Amino acid sequence: MKFAERINRLGGEAAFSVLAKARELEAQGREIIHLEIGEPDFDTPRNIIDKAHWALDNQCTHYTPSAGAMEWRESYARYLSERYNVDLDYRNIVIMPGAKPVIFLTALALIEEGDEVVYPNPGYPAYESVANFLGAKAVPMILREENNFRFDIDELKSLITPKTKLMFINSPQNPTGGMLTRKDLETIAELAVEHDFYIIMDEIYSRICYEEPHFSTLQIPNALDRIVVVEGHSKTYAMTGWRLGYAACNEALAEHLTLLMVNANSCPAAFTQVAGAEALHGDQSDVDKMVARFKMRRDLIVKGLNEIEGVSCTMPKGAFYAFPNVKSFGKKATEIADYLMEEAGVACLAGTSFGAHGEGYIRLSYANSLENIQKALDKMQEALAKLKEGRHALV
Numbered sequence: 429m430k431f432a433e434r435i436n437r438l439g440g441e442a443a444f445s446v447l448a449k450a451r452e453l454e455a456q457g458r459e460i461i462h463l464e465i466g467e468p469d470f471d472t473p474r475n476i477i478d479k480a481h482w483a484l485d486n487q488c489t490h491y492t493p494s495a496g497a498m499e500w501r502e503s504y505a506r507y508l509s510e511r512y513n514v515d516l517d518y519r520n521i522v523i524m525p526g527a528k529p530v531i532f533l534t535a536l537a538l539i540e541e542g543d544e545v546v547y548p549n550p551g552y553p554a555y556e557s558v559a560n561f562l563g564a565k566a567v568p569m570i571l572r573e574e575n576n577f578r579f580d581i582d583e584l585k586s587l588i589t590p591k592t593k594l595m596f597i598n599s600p601q602n603p604t605g606g607m608l609t610r611k612d613l614e615t616i617a618e619l620a621v622e623h624d625f626y627i628i629m630d631e632i633y634s635r636i637c638y639e640e641p642h643f644s645t646l647q648i649p650n651a652l653d654r655i656v657v658v659e660g661h662s663k664t665y666a667m668t669g670w671r672l673g674y675a676a677c678n679e680a681l682a683e684h685l686t687l688l689m690v691n692a693n694s695c696p697a698a699f700t701q702v703a704g705a706e707a708l709h710g711d712q713s714d715v716d717k718m719v720a721r722f723k724m725r726r727d728l729i730v731k732g733l734n735e736i737e738g739v740s741c742t743m744p745k746g747a748f749y750a751f752p753n754v755k756s757f758g759k760k761a762t763e764i765a766d767y768l769m770e771e772a773g774v775a776c777l778a779g780t781s782f783g784a785h786g787e788g789y790i791r792l793s794y795a796n797s798l799e800n801i802q803k804a805l806d807k808m809q810e811a812l813a814k815l816k817e818g819r820h821a822l823v
């Protein structure tokens with residue numbers, strides 16, 4: 429088979445390959461603590477599951493319009509409108525099977541070959557991958573630990589050229605847990621107007637914030653002229669396997685995204701759209717409980733990591749990832765991640781899985797129980813002490 433040349437420019441996602449390797453070791457009888465995959469370990473809240481059962485029993489088993497049924501688009505628009513005090517309606521919402529297709533299809537609608545696309549590095553791998561896939565020049569915006577993994581606005585300005593067409597922004601951020609401030613986001617939105625580029629604003633972790641509440645770019649006046657907000661149910665409602673996300677955007681883009689959905693998916697699954705509306709408008713107490721649990725786990729893991737000799741970790745402000753600095757070991761991030769899996773039985777990801785500027789870091793997802801996190805910390809401490817003292821020489 430002769431494949432299209434662009435297929436070689438698509439990147440993968442390490443979380444899935446590391447998970448596969450961890451499962452292999454488990455099949456050989458090894459005990460592995462899973463801190464690699466970015467999904468809540470909680471069950472989807474009961475009211476959402478009950479609503480999905482109801483939907484399946486009530487004929488929500490057929491095609492819907494490609495952007496989602498009007499009723500549910502309106503319901504998702506009302507959720508965002510009430511939450512952020514903005515004025516959206518169904519024409520601003522396109523429902524898709526996950527946030528990832530929102531990223532991919534929006535990029536397809538906006539990027540042309542030769543465009544420049546600025547993206548956070550380290551950052552969610554899909555951004556760089558889709559920019560490369562579409563023949564754009566992917567321009568990394570380096571997120572630095574000393575800046576709490578926020579953008580440096582002056583550095584960002586220096587990356588903008590007349591060819592800049594699109595910027596990916598993600599806050600709260602995967603993999604660093606960093607959050608941009610309202611001022612940061614307003615400045616970026618002003619730059620988009622001044623330099624005529626668009627923004628794909630990934631707000632999938634918007635409900636998982638620990639200190640300050642999330643500021644949505646939807647709150648910026650005329651936001652939808654230039655910004656597409658990516659939202660989804662996977663993280664907030666522990667619904668990763670349901671595949672449900674949505675774009676909030678202007679009507680013209682929504683029409684193009686709808687056409688892309690016609691061609692790629694026909695429509696999102698009918699019963700998940702219904703359950704998704706229940707998630708947004710029903711009882712939110714489970715979300716509050718999950719976020720409170722994440723916060724306890726964050727505090728435990730960050731404290732524990734900082735107690736390990738040679739490791740330092742900034743306090744993440746959102747999402748459910750710790751991104752510790754392991755540079756003192758003088759090894760590549762992939763070597764440290766592989767070593768931790770083999771020696772400590774702790775599955776985690778190398779920072780470089782999120783771009784070249786993740787070198788020197790590893791990502792640990794703390795979507796796991798306090799007991800398992802403590803066990804992982806103890807095992808990591810022991811394994812990394814061996815490395816530090818030269819009692820183990822990474823073969």
Ligand SMILES: Cc1ncc(COP(=O)(O)O)c(C=O)c1O
Nearest residue numbers: 466526527528552602660662673
């Ligand atoms: C920043 C970010 N955006 C998007 C997604 C994709 O989410 P979904 O499961 O809705 O496709 C993820 C999942 O890890 C993510 O971390």
